[in-house]
Amino acid sequence: MVEAATPVMRQYARWKNAHPGALLFFRMGDFYELFHEDAKEASRLLDLTLTSRGDGIPMAGVPVRAAQTYLRRLMDIGRSVAVCEQIEDPKQAKGIVDRAVVRVLTPGTLTEDGDLDRARNNYLLAVAPGRDARGRDVTGLAWVDLSTGAFEVAEIADPAQVADELARIEPSEVLVARMRLDAAAPLAAAVLPALRGEPRDVPEWWFDEAEARRALREHFGVADLGGFGLDDLGPALAAAGAALQYLGETQRTALPHLRPPRVREASSHLLIDRVTLRCLEVVANQRDGGREGTLLSVVDRSRTAMGARLLRAWLAAPLRAIDAIRARHDAVEELVANREVREAVRAALDTVQDLERLTARVATERASPRDLVALAKSLAQVTPLRDALAPCATALLREAALRADPVEEVRAEIARTLRDDAPIVTNEGGIVREGRDADLDALRGLASDAQRYLADLQAREIARTGIPTLRVGFTSVFGYYIEVTRAQVAKVPDDYQRRQTLKNVERYVTPELKEWEAKLLTADERARALEQRIFVATREAAAREVRRLQQTAAALAEIDALASLAEVAADRGWTRPEVDDGARLEIRQGRHPVLEVGRTEEPFVPNDADLDGGGRAVGILTGPNMAGKSTYIRQVALLAVLAQAGSFVPAASARIGVVDRVFARVGASDDLSRGRSTFMVEMMETANILHHATDRSLIVLDEVGRGTSTYDGVALAWAITEHLALVVRARTLFATHYHELTALPETSPELAARVRTLRVAVREWGDRVVFLHRIEDGGTDRSYGVHVARLAGLPPAVLDRATSVLARLEEGRTPPVTSEVQAAIVAETPPRAATRQLPLFAPPAHPVLAELRALDPERTTPRR
Numbered sequence: 001m002v003e004a005a006t007p008v009m010r011q012y013a014r015w016k017n018a019h020p021g022a023l024l025f026f027r028m029g030d031f032y033e034l035f036h037e038d039a040k041e042a043s044r045l046l047d048l049t050l051t052s053r054g055d056g057i058p059m060a061g062v063p064v065r066a067a068q069t070y071l072r073r074l075m076d077i078g079r080s081v082a083v084c085e086q087i088e089d090p091k092q093a094k095g096i097v098d099r100a101v102v103r104v105l106t107p108g109t110l111t112e113d114g115d116l117d118r119a120r121n122n123y124l125l126a127v128a129p130g131r132d133a134r135g136r137d138v139t140g141l142a143w144v145d146l147s148t149g150a151f152e153v154a155e156i157a158d159p160a161q162v163a164d165e166l167a168r169i170e171p172s173e174v175l176v177a178r179m180r181l182d183a184a185a186p187l188a189a190a191v192l193p194a195l196r197g198e199p200r201d202v203p204e205w206w207f208d209e210a211e212a213r214r215a216l217r218e219h220f221g222v223a224d225l226g227g228f229g230l231d232d233l234g235p236a237l238a239a240a241g242a243a244l245q246y247l248g249e250t251q252r253t254a255l256p257h258l259r260p261p262r263v264r265e266a267s268s269h270l271l272i273d274r275v276t277l278r279c280l281e282v283v284a285n286q287r288d289g290g291r292e293g294t295l296l297s298v299v300d301r302s303r304t305a306m307g308a309r310l311l312r313a314w315l316a317a318p319l320r321a322i323d324a325i326r327a328r329h330d331a332v333e334e335l336v337a338n339r340e341v342r343e344a345v346r347a348a349l350d351t352v353q354d355l356e357r358l359t360a361r362v363a364t365e366r367a368s369p370r371d372l373v374a375l376a377k378s379l380a381q382v383t384p385l386r387d388a389l390a391p392c393a394t395a396l397l398r399e400a401a402l403r404a405d406p407v408e409e410v411r412a413e414i415a416r417t418l419r420d421d422a423p424i425v426t427n428e429g430g431i432v433r434e435g436r437d438a439d440l441d442a443l444r445g446l447a448s449d450a451q452r453y454l455a456d457l458q459a460r461e462i463a464r465t466g467i468p469t470l471r472v473g474f475t476s477v478f479g480y481y482i483e484v485t486r487a488q489v490a491k492v493p494d495d496y497q498r499r500q501t502l503k504n505v506e507r508y509v510t511p512e513l514k515e516w517e518a519k520l521l522t523a524d525e526r527a528r529a530l531e532q533r534i535f536v537a538t539r540e541a542a543a544r545e546v547r548r549l550q551q552t553a554a555a556l557a558e559i560d561a562l563a564s565l566a567e568v569a570a571d572r573g574w575t576r577p578e579v580d581d582g583a584r585l586e587i588r589q590g591r592h593p594v595l596e597v598g599r600t601e602e603p604f605v606p607n608d609a610d611l612d613g614g615g616r617a618v619g620i621l622t623g624p625n626m627a628g629k630s631t632y633i634r635q636v637a638l639l640a641v642l643a644q645a646g647s648f649v650p651a652a653s654a655r656i657g658v659v660d661r662v663f664a665r666v667g668a669s670d671d672l673s674r675g676r677s678t679f680m681v682e683m684m685e686t687a688n689i690l691h692h693a694t695d696r697s698l699i700v701l702d703e704v705g706r707g708t709s710t711y712d713g714v715a716l717a718w719a720i721t722e723h724l725a726l727v728v729r730a731r732t733l734f735a736t737h738y739h740e741l742t743a744l745p746e747t748s749p750e751l752a753a754r755v756r757t758l759r760v761a762v763r764e765w766g767d768r769v770v771f772l773h774r775i776e777d778g779g780t781d782r783s784y785g786v787h788v789a790r791l792a793g794l795p796p797a798v799l800d801r802a803t804s805v806l807a808r809l810e811e812g813r814t815p816p817v818t819s820e821v822q823a824a825i826v827a828e829t830p831p832r833a834a835t836r837q838l839p840l841f842a843p844p845a846h847p848v849l850a851e852l853r854a855l856d857p858e859r860t861t862p863r864r
Helices: 007-018 036-046 064-076 159-169 178-183 185-194 209-220 235-251 274-280 295-299 305-316 322-337 339-349 355-363 369-379 382-389 395-403 408-417 438-448 450-465 486-491 511-543 546-572 629-645 678-692 710-728 739-747 749-754 785-792 796-810 819-827 847-854
Strands: 023-028 031-035 058-063 081-086 099-105 124-131 137-145 150-156 173-176 471-475 479-485 497-501 505-509 578-580 584-590 607-612 618-622 653-657 661-665 698-702 731-735 755-765 768-777
Touching: 007 023, 007 031, 007 081, 007 099, 023 036, 023 064, 023 099, 031 036, 031 064, 036 058, 036 064, 058 064, 064 081, 064 099, 099 235, 124 159, 124 178, 124 185, 124 235, 137 159, 137 235, 150 159, 150 235, 159 185, 159 274, 173 178, 173 235, 178 185, 209 235, 274 629, 274 661, 295 305, 295 546, 295 629, 305 355, 305 546, 305 629, 322 339, 322 395, 322 546, 322 578, 322 629, 339 382, 339 546, 355 369, 355 511, 355 546, 369 408, 369 511, 382 395, 382 546, 395 546, 408 511, 438 511, 450 471, 450 479, 450 511, 479 486, 479 497, 479 511, 486 505, 505 511, 584 629, 607 618, 607 629, 607 731, 607 768, 618 629, 618 710, 618 739, 629 653, 629 661, 629 698, 629 731, 661 678, 678 698, 678 710, 710 731, 710 739, 710 749, 739 749, 739 755, 749 755
Parallel strands: 023 081, 124 173, 578 653, 618 731, 618 755, 661 698, 698 731
Antiparallel strands: 023 031, 031 058, 081 099, 124 137, 137 150, 471 479, 479 505, 497 505, 584 607, 584 653, 755 768
């Protein structure tokens, strides 16, 4: 609780106590000031100079004009800021200026372009554990993007899938009632580690389901929620109510642009869990979480921010409905075939700004004059875009063109009212066109006529007084004046009133000049106020058409996304995949969509894939490191994702039986903060696959079992593969160095029918090996690890020793470490402290082999 003695500090304390969890930016003139502990924290976080008032209270401040930069930095680290503005004109204030918190900024409620990534949504997400209408324990999720108005809800039974949804949604801020979440231990265990930071703990009553229903009905102006498909939901509605409550608390304004919550059904999309998203680098790379090297970076040739966000969503959650997938393929195919249409569409989209976010700022009364100009210019492109699409026959393109409404009355009103070079701010003038308002033009005329009036007044006064050196001037302190030298003071008329005395001159004012001055000085102020009123009226007119503007934005986003997919397909020579409800996944001459783009020194080697869920569904892939095993299995998964997202694929042909889930277990990672080793993480991820995969799933595994001893690893890999082939019956590619697995098809007729062996082709020349990067039938019994080590630059002595050890181990013998070997190693090793040969341990000899080695044939006789 902050207390204060002075009136200003009492006002500060009032608003700070009302927002204890936020830094309070307290407007004082041209600065936002922070006091007490807020000042100390802001000084540390923002590198501000910490000063103090006369009464010793710590303070720090930022200029209003530069505040956005500092606010962005605070949002990036998850802090919230309450912005306390002067809501009264200081010139009219009696006593201290009245102030109020007009908005609370948080990471999940940002709307300004400068604060947001144009190509991704900025979601606020609420999590509510509870029970659904059938009495099952479920988790309700609600996520809303205030910057676009998108609002979605879902109910999920599996806590692990909640974490997967968080990875797909990538919320900037998460709301929970912490006591309720902690009571649902499995959910808390799944959700909390998946968050980028701590969730925001809000009052538990915000998640009251009955209150949520009432609030949602009131906000959307409906008698019941059945029309939105929300009637049967419970925890999801509670989460939606909490999100709506939070937005009301932080925004302090109406939110008419929020769209009714859309129910997300898991069964309508191909599910990609968070591990698979990371392994396949669909929308973010594993190196730094950026776009470089991702599938998204290849297919995103969008022209608008809305299209870029939609493409990201399509890749993170591809379709499962065959008709919807084929509808996208139809549209892409038509745009690929008709280059002129495609280029005309993309040209029309070039100057379209972010209509979704512009509309959101219009609706929340935060749009600037420049935003409205951008809105009008974007709407002006709708008619040329529709004309460009007129020849198209596919349903998706024709329907999108019909939904693209130019909202002509809004566009025309903005174009008629606002100047093309309108500024961002609203209080400095220069917003409204000349001829738009007669009163405004008259006020502007006074200012523009000032110089002519002053010159005319000076000429008249010189003639009237006979003082040739008389001059009319202006100072910001004393205003307008008539200046006369001391030598001419005797000629000054009686109606001159002295205003200022200087060393050699006297300055006067006349009744006429005073009247004109008052009129002129208030004209600019009145003109600016009138411009602001005209601008606000224009913005309100646009806000009344929010739904039409959002519909247009959605249509343009879809057109842009489809045109982007068509552009990359035409440029890269991709082909249309055949998608059906069969169990076959057949690819001819497939290429990795990301790696082929970056290869310039040599062409990418294409490969086939053939997995049949009704037959040979499992492929065991062996071969050396660096030969392309991981590339191949990821390539197959990425092509399935592309096909079901609606894209063409890099292949001569592809037939994809619809996949319900894609699982990838590739690479090594640990979770030491939670006491989980690399092998433990690997086994947990594999367990997730075995528990959740179905016969419609696609699984790619890389080196599962390598994190433990050889025998344990082989045993686990063998059992996992058997389970996938015989129980799960999922389409699976397993890349491994366990050559023992190639014998799996020989162990039973059923496994022979379900499992096939594959290998990466290589060619040897002496002690060299050439990787052909070609997948062919059959297994291999070598990994060529020493050859790869040679390419990596290991010392020759180490390579020679490894070759010798390998030969002994392959013969089942323990390699001895002789003094000659040690001397050779030391001779080729640069001097350094305490260099020694590490002991090598071979697996224990089989008892029968040990007995055979102990036999001396020369001393044995035939048994009679």
